[in-house]
Amino acid sequence: METGQVNERFHAEKEMVMETLFVIGAGTMGGGIAQVAALNGFTVYLYDIKQEFVDKGLKGIVGAWDKLVARGKMAAEDRDAALPRIIGTLDMRDAAKADVVIEAAVEDLDVKRSIFSKLSGIVSPGCILATNTSSLSVTAVASAVGRPDKVVGLHFFNPVPRMALIEIIRGAATSDETYEAAKALSERLGKTAVTVNEYPGFVVNRILIPMINEAVFMLQEGVASAEGIDTAMKLGANHPMGPLALADLIGLDVCLAIMELLRDEMGEGKYRPAPLLRKMVRAGKLGRKSGEGFFRY
Numbered sequence: 083m084e085t086g087q088v089n090e091r092f093h094a095e096k097e098m099v100m101e102t103l104f105v106i107g108a109g110t111m112g113g114g115i116a117q118v119a120a121l122n123g124f125t126v127y128l129y130d131i132k133q134e135f136v137d138k139g140l141k142g143i144v145g146a147w148d149k150l151v152a153r154g155k156m157a158a159e160d161r162d163a164a165l166p167r168i169i170g171t172l173d174m175r176d177a178a179k180a181d182v183v184i185e186a187a188v189e190d191l192d193v194k195r196s197i198f199s200k201l202s203g204i205v206s207p208g209c210i211l212a213t214n215t216s217s218l219s220v221t222a223v224a225s226a227v228g229r230p231d232k233v234v235g236l237h238f239f240n241p242v243p244r245m246a247l248i249e250i251i252r253g254a255a256t257s258d259e260t261y262e263a264a265k266a267l268s269e270r271l272g273k274t275a276v277t278v279n280e281y282p283g284f285v286v287n288r289i290l291i292p293m294i295n296e297a298v299f300m301l302q303e304g305v306a307s308a309e310g311i312d313t314a315m316k317l318g319a320n321h322p323m324g325p326l327a328l329a330d331l332i333g334l335d336v337c338l339a340i341m342e343l344l345r346d347e348m349g350e351g352k353y354r355p356a357p358l359l360r361k362m363v364r365a366g367k368l369g370r371k372s373g374e375g376f377f378r379y
């Protein structure tokens with residue numbers, strides 16, 4: 083065998099095999115990530131803590147695909163081929179079968195660290211551990227596992243099937259191999275990856291969420307109505323959605339968590355969450371996922 087062939091084979095063998103994903107959290111983002119992964123040929127375990135949450139996530143995927151097929155935006159055979167690749171589960175031990183775990187549970191560092199600590203004792207030695215956190219320190223999440231070199235931030239955008247970006251965030255211990263695997267996975271999922279150094283809010287959320295927070299302050303101050311603020315930004319800045327409708331799509335609880343992280347980690351009052359945002363979250367008005375936020379759904 084020629085040297086070149088040997089190198090090629092070695093390189094091919096070095097390329098990490100990625101066929102099975104384990105997605106933690108069957109909510110807004112976990113459901114979207116599972117959709118994109120299954121459509122790109124991956125087997126996807128979709129895990130949550132209650133059967134009703136798993137069922138809701140699976141139902142959301144079928145509903146989104148049925149709508150797209152009805153609109154002629156997806157071939158029925160693509161839907162029918164992808165659906166069996168998504169397996170709902172309540173058993174975290176299924177993560178032992180995964181090449182990559184993508185965590186998309188609640189934006190709470192303690193919850194994420196506890197999940198990663200449990201995963202540590204389950205996953206195979208080569209498994210990549212990715213967190214879809216909006217803003218939390220990947221280094222802090224990674225410090226919960228024995229192999230922090232395998233942990234990376236893989237930050238998708240909402241709605242996942244429609245947004246091209248993935249922010250790849252390296253924690254202090256993320257290895258080059260893990261980073262390269264994250265990049266290869268992003269490409270396999272048809273996304274464009276931007277590499278971000280770990281800093282509060284990364285890139286998009288450091289800019290976008292304070293803008294949304296400012297819109298909430300304006301609503302609170304009576305500058306304009308919710309419809310007025312959103313119409314102004316759609317027509318005046320050509321945004322595809324107004325900031326308050328976008329907050330409803332993201333989840334007001336997620337927006338608040340990001341603002342609190344920015345305030346605490348940047349240490350500047352300019353990131354303080356609007357009191358109205360906190361009041362809405364306390365009232366359970368979380369946006370689309372609760373049926374009501376700044377608008378009703």
Ligand SMILES: CC(=O)CC(=O)SCCNC(=O)CCNC(=O)[C@H](O)C(C)(C)COP(=O)(O)OP(=O)(O)OC[C@H]1O[C@@H](n2cnc3c(N)ncnc32)[C@H](O)[C@@H]1OP(=O)(O)O
Nearest residue numbers: 146216238239240241243244245287290322323328331332
């Ligand atoms: C918080 C974080 O950590 C990071 C983040 O994600 S920040 C948020 C980033 N995302 C954005 O900024 C999204 C901005 N909005 C858009 O790009 C567009 O409005 C959109 C892609 C969501 C929809 O595009 P569109 O072609 O104009 O609309 P259309 O395809 O007709 O869909 C319209 C509806 O479906 C929703 N939608 C579209 N595709 C969807 C999908 N695949 N899954 C779920 N909802 C979807 C839209 O929100 C909208 O809802 P309503 O019909 O109830 O109004």
Ligand SMILES: NC(=O)C1=CN([C@@H]2O[C@H](COP(=O)(O)OP(=O)(O)OC[C@H]3O[C@@H](n4cnc5c(N)ncnc54)[C@H](O)[C@@H]3O)[C@@H](O)[C@H]2O)C=CC1
Nearest residue numbers: 107108109110111112186187188189214215216238240332
């Ligand atoms: N909503 C958005 O626009 C975006 C959110 N994110 C991030 O993705 C993560 C998930 O956000 P969403 O999907 O919006 O939240 P969500 O509230 O829609 O879903 C979170 C899911 O996590 C589950 N969960 C809670 N505790 C858990 C645990 N211990 N183990 C496993 N699952 C658990 C919940 O049951 C729920 O189904 C958060 O870290 C968020 O910051 C990232 C990009 C965009």
